[in-house]
Amino acid sequence: MPNATEDPLAARILDTLIHRVGKDAKAARPHDWLAATILTVRDDIIDRWMASTREAHAAGAKRVYYLSLEFLIGRLLRDAIANLGRTPEVTAALASLGVDLAEIEEIEPDAALGNGGLGRLAACFMESLATLELPAYGYGIRYMNGMFRQRIDDGWQVELPETWLAHGNPWEFERRESAYFVGFGGDVAANEAGQVHWSPAEAVEAVAVDTPVVGWRGKRVNTLRLWTAVAFDPIRLDQFNAGDHEGALAGQVRAESLVRVLYPADSTAAGQELRLRQEYFFSSASIQDIVRRHVQYFGDIRTLPDKAAIQLNDTHPAVAVAELMRLLVDHHEIAFDAAWEITKATFGYTNHTLLPEALESWPLPLFERLLPRHMQIVYAINAKLLREARKVEGVDDRAIAAISLIDEGGERRVRMANLAFVGAHSVNGVAALHTELMKQTVFADLHRLYPTKINNKTNGITPRRWLFECNPGLTALIRDCIGDAFLDDASALSAFADHAGDAQVQERFDAVKRANKVALVDHLKGVMGLRLDPDALFDVQIKRIHEYKRQLLNILETVALYDQIRSHPERDWQPRVKLFAGKAASSYHNAKLIIKLANDVARRVNSDPSVGGLLKVAFVPNYNVSLAEKIIPAADLSEQISTAGMEASGTGNMKFALNGALTIGTLDGANIEIRDYVGADNIVIFGLTADEVAAKRGGGYEPRAVIEASRELAQAVNAVASGVFSPDDPNRYKDLMNGLYDHDWFMVAADFDAYAAAQRRVDGWWDDQPAWRAAAIRNVAGVGWFSSDRTIREYAEQIWGVM
Numbered sequence: 119m120p121n122a123t124e125d126p127l128a129a130r131i132l133d134t135l136i137h138r139v140g141k142d143a144k145a146a147r148p149h150d151w152l153a154a155t156i157l158t159v160r161d162d163i164i165d166r167w168m169a170s171t172r173e174a175h176a177a178g179a180k181r182v183y184y185l186s187l188e189f190l191i192g193r194l195l196r197d198a199i200a201n202l203g204r205t206p207e208v209t210a211a212l213a214s215l216g217v218d219l220a221e222i223e224e225i226e227p228d229a230a231l232g233n234g235g236l237g238r239l240a241a242c243f244m245e246s247l248a249t250l251e252l253p254a255y256g257y258g259i260r261y262m263n264g265m266f267r268q269r270i271d272d273g274w275q276v277e278l279p280e281t282w283l284a285h286g287n288p289w290e291f292e293r294r295e296s297a298y299f300v301g302f303g304g305d306v307a308a309n310e311a312g313q314v315h316w317s318p319a320e321a322v323e324a325v326a327v328d329t330p331v332v333g334w335r336g337k338r339v340n341t342l343r344l345w346t347a348v349a350f351d352p353i354r355l356d357q358f359n360a361g362d363h364e365g366a367l368a369g370q371v372r373a374e375s376l377v378r379v380l381y382p383a384d385s386t387a388a389g390q391e392l393r394l395r396q397e398y399f400f401s402s403a404s405i406q407d408i409v410r411r412h413v414q415y416f417g418d419i420r421t422l423p424d425k426a427a428i429q430l431n432d433t434h435p436a437v438a439v440a441e442l443m444r445l446l447v448d449h450h451e452i453a454f455d456a457a458w459e460i461t462k463a464t465f466g467y468t469n470h471t472l473l474p475e476a477l478e479s480w481p482l483p484l485f486e487r488l489l490p491r492h493m494q495i496v497y498a499i500n501a502k503l504l505r506e507a508r509k510v511e512g513v514d515d516r517a518i519a520a521i522s523l524i525d526e527g528g529e530r531r532v533r534m535a536n537l538a539f540v541g542a543h544s545v546n547g548v549a550a551l552h553t554e555l556m557k558q559t560v561f562a563d564l565h566r567l568y569p570t571k572i573n574n575k576t577n578g579i580t581p582r583r584w585l586f587e588c589n590p591g592l593t594a595l596i597r598d599c600i601g602d603a604f605l606d607d608a609s610a611l612s613a614f615a616d617h618a619g620d621a622q623v624q625e626r627f628d629a630v631k632r633a634n635k636v637a638l639v640d641h642l643k644g645v646m647g648l649r650l651d652p653d654a655l656f657d658v659q660i661k662r663i664h665e666y667k668r669q670l671l672n673i674l675e676t677v678a679l680y681d682q683i684r685s686h687p688e689r690d691w692q693p694r695v696k697l698f699a700g701k702a703a704s705s706y707h708n709a710k711l712i713i714k715l716a717n718d719v720a721r722r723v724n725s726d727p728s729v730g731g732l733l734k735v736a737f738v739p740n741y742n743v744s745l746a747e748k749i750i751p752a753a754d755l756s757e758q759i760s761t762a763g764m765e766a767s768g769t770g771n772m773k774f775a776l777n778g779a780l781t782i783g784t785l786d787g788a789n790i791e792i793r794d795y796v797g798a799d800n801i802v803i804f805g806l807t808a809d810e811v812a813a814k815r816g817g818g819y820e821p822r823a824v825i826e827a828s829r830e831l832a833q834a835v836n837a838v839a840s841g842v843f844s845p846d847d848p849n850r851y852k853d854l855m856n857g858l859y860d861h862d863w864f865m866v867a868a869d870f871d872a873y874a875a876a877q878r879r880v881d882g883w884w885d886d887q888p889a890w891r892a893a894a895i896r897n898v899a900g901v902g903w904f905s906s907d908r909t910i911r912e913y914a915e916q917i918w919g920v921m
């Protein structure tokens with residue numbers, strides 16, 4: 119063992135261990151080393167962090183504020199060290215102390231403050247903002263319990279509480295001085311001068327907790343500011359002394375409930391009061407913080423749009439539009455119309471879904487009871503909006519009803535998407551197709567009224583986490599082939615395509631992929647006792663479980679393949695491993711049933727000696743960012759098979775392609791643009807287009823006839839429906855299969871034959887390994903454009919005006 123005292127970094131880590139963690143090297147457990155390492159690295163980040171803040175202040179720079187109820191940042195240590203360019207140094211320092219960096223990285227908990235794509239996008243954006251040296255703050259909630267931990271018990275999903283803060287969080291700084299009053303309920307009064315005063319019935323204090331976000335090469339460090347909630351009078355001593363010990367703490371318990379848990383639904387708007395309270399709590403604290411900073415630095419609130427760009431990550435923070443209006447009108451005494459111009463010029467809104475059940479709207483009585491002043495402001499905005507709309511030629515009563523901020527059909531509700539749309543100067547979709555569908559469907563009438571507001575910003579992913587860090591082998595190969603330019607500009611990856619046909623490069627590519635697969639196989643053996651063949655084709659579908667993402671299509675095709683392999687064992691089958699992972703919203707019955715089906719099919723297939731190792735199926739529990747970082751570099755085939763028109767963009771699709779997996783996918787979301795960039799010859803596209811799906815849904819689609827016309831599909835559906843995979847409960851999948859016969863909303867039957875045929879094309883391709891590897895290399899080379907640096911540059915230039 120080298121001598122630690124000769125390595126200055128090792129000496130600092132040791133000193134931190136002793137003086138800040140309170141352990142000596144002999145007694146230290148891995149968690150203590152992790153804490154000591156993080157605290158030491160953090161100390162070095164702080165200098166850059168403060169310098170970044172000073173520079174932005176001195177330059178009077180415009181700041182970007184990204185408001186999101188989710189930041190799915192995952193583990194931070196590896197990312198921070200890599201972006202600082204200090205991985206070799208930290209590895210060596212720890213080694214001199216007898217500690218393995220990889221081992222302690224592995225015990226850092228995932229910060230799982232998000233459900234899926236939208237939350238991970240926010241995390242990639244934060245990293246790219248720092249990389250592009252843009253002064254930016256992310257604002258969100260510091261949930262005490264993030265996304266639930268998933269256990270699979272007898273094939274069923276079981277949700278367990280997630281406890282990322284159990285060992286403390288050495289990354290964060292609590293800022294007791296940055297605290298704001300957030301009120302709820304109560305009533306509103308106006309004086310003779312028309313001045314409005316809101317007296318909330320309750321209030322909590324929002325306290326800032328900051329985490330540094332390091333950009334690539336450590337150029338800039340930005341702040342992720344997450345709010346926690348504190349009761350004003352955390353313990354009522356009068357009550358306590360009177361013997362009411364629980365009542366004395368009730369305020370704190372009630373305040374904490376706001377930040378207790380992330381809502382684990384990504385595609386249905388829960389509509390619960392606590393969710394609206396969370397949304398207002400963090401929106402209000404964030405807007406107050408932004409306004410305070412602006413006034414402190416620039417004096418005049420009227421210049422806010424010149425110095426602040428606030429981006430709303432979906433409608434979850436849309437109440438911020440009304441909150442800014444309230445502060446401008448009630449606190450800064452700006453006239454309503456002038457305040458409205460300031461507000462619109464400040465906000466941008468990003469839409470992430472067209473699913474009607476995911477569009478947020480709040481029952482009017484609930485909104486009014488919780489936020490009486492905001493309700494008045496929403497009415498005032500609506501009156502202005504509808505007055506203007508009425509003046510426009512062709513706007514009839516139907517259009518007015520669609521544009522209104524209040525949904526009057528049935529129980530009256532406040533439409534958050536309409537509020538965000540009218541309160542923002544820019545409204546963007548997240549892939550080209552999605553943006554077009556926004557114009558044609560949900561926002562058709564608002565789009566006619568404001569034809570220049572809707573614009574597209576195709577999503578991206580950070581190549582630091584999703585290539586350099588998760589796949590160092592491939593990164594090294596690319597460097598050897600094309601040099602280092604791609605490290606700072608992902609579009610330079612295109613040069614890698616020149617090496618696609620080079621047999622030596624192909625061989626190295628294969629060696630890297632195989633090593634990644636072996637590492638995954640080892641990991642899965644450890645966590646679930648699974649034995650997989652690293653030479654099989656790894657076919658992967660990992661994402662939230664949802665009917666529109668069509669895990670069921672994949673499972674039914676797996677059943678059909680199983681059947682085929684048994685009926686025709688003599689054919690030249692290509693060994694396949696089918697991997698599934700993902701969480702289902704706790705209340706989503708069919709999604710949970712699909713998880714059980716995947717597990718039932720896996721049990722049956724994996725224990726059937728007649729498939730002879732040609733097919734293995736596994737559902738990997740507890741999908742999260744860290745698991746994705748292990749699975750994606752090991753994937754050969756990326757399943758992106760959503761019903762066309764339903765996946766806004768997808769970002770997993772980009773991560774797989776960047777790691778040299780081929781995509782099997784529909785013409786949905788960003789798949790379309792991925793095909794354009796990697797070339798139609800290097801991707802497997804199948805199935806109905808969005809237009810064709812819409813036409814079929816419009817009438818005349820008879821799924822029963824389609825199922826009966828496809829022997830393979832009929833057999834698979836019948837096998838599942840009749841309990842072949844669930845002998846313990848033969849009726850378990852009856853209703854699920856009947857759904858296919860009755861309506862098949864997600865077009866599983868309609869796309870089945872095309873999907874199965876596409877899978878057989880995949881088999882043929884895989885059989886020609888040189889052709890497969892060439893295509894895989896062209897995928898890596900083709901997707902540099904999907905770097906979140908490109909996406910953020912577009913937001914910066916076209917929406918925020920900061921570049």
Ligand code: 26Q
Pocket residue numbers: 233234235236237239381383384385386387388389393470471476478548577765766767768769787
């Ligand atoms: C809303 C109200 C109440 C409770 C929960 C929610 C809620 C929470 C999360 C609604 C939606 C979400 C998450 C949506 C999401 O992740 N959308 C995905 O966003 C990605 C980034 O743009 C896209 O790539 C995906 O296509 C899209 O599904």
